[in-house]
Amino acid sequence: MMDRRSFLKDSAGMAAAAGAVPAVARAQPGGAYDVAVVGAGAFGGWIALVLRERGLKVLSIDEYGPANPRASSAGETRSIRSGYGAQAIYSSWAATALKMWKLRQAEFGRTILYPNDRIELANAWSPSMLAQRKIFDDLKIPYEVLDQAALRVRYPQMNFDDVSFAFIEKSSAAVIKARESMIVVSEVFQKKGGAFRIARAVPGAATGRHMTTLKLNDGTEVAAGQVVFACGPWSAKMFPKLMGRKVDVYRSEYYYWGVPAGDDRFSWPKQPAWHDHIVGGYGFGSIERGLKYSPAALGRVAQDPDTAERLATDYLLKRGRDYIGHRFPDMRDAPILETRVCQIEATADDHFVIDTHPDYDNVWLASGGGGHGFKHGPLVGEYVADRLMGKATDPETDKLFRLASRPDLQPTGAGAA
Numbered sequence: 188m189m190d191r192r193s194f195l196k197d198s199a200g201m202a203a204a205a206g207a208v209p210a211v212a213r214a215q216p217g218g219a220y221d222v223a224v225v226g227a228g229a230f231g232g233w234i235a236l237v238l239r240e241r242g243l244k245v246l247s248i249d250e251y252g253p254a255n256p257r258a259s260s261a262g263e264t265r266s267i268r269s270g271y272g273a274q275a276i277y278s279s280w281a282a283t284a285l286k287m288w289k290l291r292q293a294e295f296g297r298t299i300l301y302p303n304d305r306i307e308l309a310n311a312w313s314p315s316m317l318a319q320r321k322i323f324d325d326l327k328i329p330y331e332v333l334d335q336a337a338l339r340v341r342y343p344q345m346n347f348d349d350v351s352f353a354f355i356e357k358s359s360a361a362v363i364k365a366r367e368s369m370i371v372v373s374e375v376f377q378k379k380g381g382a383f384r385i386a387r388a389v390p391g392a393a394t395g396r397h398m399t400t401l402k403l404n405d406g407t408e409v410a411a412g413q414v415v416f417a418c419g420p421w422s423a424k425m426f427p428k429l430m431g432r433k434v435d436v437y438r439s440e441y442y443y444w445g446v447p448a449g450d451d452r453f454s455w456p457k458q459p460a461w462h463d464h465i466v467g468g469y470g471f472g473s474i475e476r477g478l479k480y481s482p483a484a485l486g487r488v489a490q491d492p493d494t495a496e497r498l499a500t501d502y503l504l505k506r507g508r509d510y511i512g513h514r515f516p517d518m519r520d521a522p523i524l525e526t527r528v529c530q531i532e533a534t535a536d537d538h539f540v541i542d543t544h545p546d547y548d549n550v551w552l553a554s555g556g557g558g559h560g561f562k563h564g565p566l567v568g569e570y571v572a573d574r575l576m577g578k579a580t581d582p583e584t585d586k587l588f589r590l591a592s593r594p595d596l597q598p599t600g601a602g603a604a
């Protein structure tokens with residue numbers, strides 16, 4: 188693996204060849220960092236850790252702290268799945284990321300991963316599901332297809348009266364403790380010599396196409412050779428002109444139902460994760476907090492990640508109760524024990540934005556996780572570190588994640604065009 192000395196030497200070489208001295212190649216004056224990463228969520232947290240592990244001097248900054256309750260990475264749990272319809276890149280990324288999470292779990296020495304079946308309930312093979320089945324065949328990812336009768340035998344706690352079949356992911360799916368794992372990532376980052384600060388950061392001074400400092404809300408400035416903005420749902424607030432028409436930030440709610448006493452049918456590992464292509468929504472078996480279900484929202488409600496109240500919406504609570512009673516008859520009268528309101532930061536085509544800032548050669552943008560970015564954290568960390576350190580990456584992936592490749596969109600709640 189490239190260490191800091193050889194990286195600086197190589198970068199200087201590359202820079203000399205390119206006739207410019209990239210930021211990190213310049214020995215950082217005094218207390219300057221090689222890299223400052225703004226945002227300690229699933230994207231920024233992993234980017235900072237991987238860069239630190241590669242020997243760089245890294246500062247991780249978050250205005251509210253890692254996995255803070257406003258952040259999209261702060262949910263108790265998130266799902267890891269390889270089922271992505273026709274989007275093969277995310278199927279293979281998810282399969283790789285799952286392997287990385289398993290290694291990290293061993294390193295962290297605590298249980299954060301809960302492997303389970305993931306069932307997609309359907310009545311017809313949509314083009315997206317047909318494409319997914321082919322991708323699973325091509326990537327040799329194991330799966331099963333069970334009809335209604337077989338589903339009733341395998342998962343008797345669920346009602347399949349309106350379901351013809353299910354596509355079942357076997358070894359490529361898991362539930363991950365999201366909030367907990369992001370706190371561990373930040374702890375391990377600091378244990379490995381990374382610096383962490385709670386502060387709101389904005390772009391600071393610049394010389395030509397080189398941003399030299401970040402300005403912090405306490406009036407101080409920090410210098411860094413390179414800067415990564417991994418601000419998730421705050422990216423459009425940070426760069427309104429650049430990101431304002433590229434990402435949409437809207438609410439997403441889910442709730443936890445209390446399982447019956449002494450009854451483990453609705454809990455991991457007996458209860459699989461599921462995605463309902465018929466009624467809508469998805470959920471996981473209980474891991475500590477209850478049976479989780481997120482009803483389909485039937486439309487987007489814009490959300491300001493700083494100021495929005497995280498209180499559940501009545502009509503979605505009703506949709507959730509009706510659904511649980513339908514899909515889990517023995518849970519019809521179960522109490523809702525907890526509710527969560529989070530925000531999704533999605534691009535028009537649901538692809539990530541990982542690219543340099545158009546005005547600065549040493550500034551990186553890493554966001555656009557949408558409703559699916561958490562699982563990819565470890566791989567996003569490696570990928571961005573490779574890009575930032577000038578290591579070869581897949582040009583097709585680079586192109587896919589380019590900011591300019593994202594279609595413009597009309598953000599939810601924004602005034603009519």
Ligand SMILES: Cc1cc2nc3c(=O)[nH]c(=O)nc-3n(C[C@H](O)[C@H](O)[C@H](O)COP(=O)(O)OP(=O)(O)OC[C@H]3O[C@@H](n4cnc5c(N)ncnc54)[C@H](O)[C@@H]3O)c2cc1C
Nearest residue numbers: 226228229230250259260266388419529556559560561562
């Ligand atoms: C309800 C819901 C369910 C989801 N389910 C899944 C799932 O099952 N599987 C999956 O893989 N993904 C899922 N996702 C998506 C996933 O959670 C996100 O894609 C991912 O967490 C995004 O991480 P992030 O680091 O980009 O953003 P965040 O986690 O929001 O992190 C951004 C951080 O930047 C900080 N920040 C912002 N601006 C500044 C600033 N100026 N200065 C300092 N700090 C700043 C914030 O405090 C925040 O901590 C879900 C998302 C939601 C909302």
